[in-house]
Amino acid sequence: MNHHKLYTQARRARGPVGRLRALALLSAAAAITAAGCASLPSPKELDAQADAMIKAAFRDQGIAKIDRVQQDLAQSACSSDKIPAPETMQKIMQESMATVKWPEGGRYLGDWREGERLAQNGRGMTWTDASTDPKGNGAQCYNCHQISKAELSYGSLGPSLYQYGKLRGISDPQSPSAEPILKYTWAKIWNSNAYMACSGMPRFGHAKLLNEEQIRHVMALLLDPKSPVNTQ
Numbered sequence: 001m002n003h004h005k006l007y008t009q010a011r012r013a014r015g016p017v018g019r020l021r022a023l024a025l026l027s028a029a030a031a032i033t034a035a036g037c038a039s040l041p042s043p044k045e046l047d048a049q050a051d052a053m054i055k056a057a058f059r060d061q062g063i064a065k066i067d068r069v070q071q072d073l074a075q076s077a078c079s080s081d082k083i084p085a086p087e088t089m090q091k092i093m094q095e096s097m098a099t100v101k102w103p104e105g106g107r108y109l110g111d112w113r114e115g116e117r118l119a120q121n122g123r124g125m126t127w128t129d130a131s132t133d134p135k136g137n138g139a140q141c142y143n144c145h146q147i148s149k150a151e152l153s154y155g156s157l158g159p160s161l162y163q164y165g166k167l168r169g170i171s172d173p174q175s176p177s178a179e180p181i182l183k184y185t186w187a188k189i190w191n192s193n194a195y196m197a198c199s200g201m202p203r204f205g206h207a208k209l210l211n212e213e214q215i216r217h218v219m220a221l222l223l224d225p226k227s228p229v230n231t232q
């Protein structure tokens, strides 16, 4: 591993822990550059150093516990300097699909008005929040997606979801023909890695960022034919 590779690895890092690891790697790289060493520690040694640095620098604070620095397979494989092997990606997607909890009684859609409120709200999960109960969280969908036409302030990391249901021909969400789209969208929101191993979208159901009821509401925002997302 050379400096260039270290910096590349740092740049590819995903998620909060990935970025922490990247910072640790960058400072390791800077220290090596400053010392002018000829031989570099192995990637394994660097990982161990990064882990030690992260563990030394963080502690539990409020609801934010130190277990947040533990990476699961998707997080570690997708923060690596190498693109994960096809088998690893398959494994991540299969395991992620298996985490999806389907809605009770096949009720996929809630109230799009609640969905819009949730999509606008990016609160939750910080150390100053009182509880980890998903009831108190927002869904922050606008941080990455265009959704309704009315909201002009949105992020563009994810694709536009404007007219999401309409463009997919959903005129009656109860009809059997709508089911594959409902199922795909539910699983995507529950655990986005089910369809893309290294997705940058939060795993809302899996990570307990949203509960089932809240997911029904954001589903309605995207898929209810009466939602402004599909009427305007």
Ligand code: HEC
Binding pocket: 119, 139, 140, 141, 142, 143, 144, 145, 157, 158, 159, 161, 185, 188, 189, 192, 196, 199, 200, 201, 202, 204, 218, 219
């Ligand atoms: C941090 C950024 C981010 C946030 C927040 C986010 N997404 Fe995403 N989303 C993405 C990215 C990136 C993609 C495309 C890559 C992929 O498929 O994972 C995506 C893809 C999707 C797709 C698939 C679109 C298609 O055409 O197949 C849906 C549906 C979706 N997001 C819904 C949502 C909803 C609903 C929310 C809020 C509950 C949300 N997203 C929040 C980043 C985000």
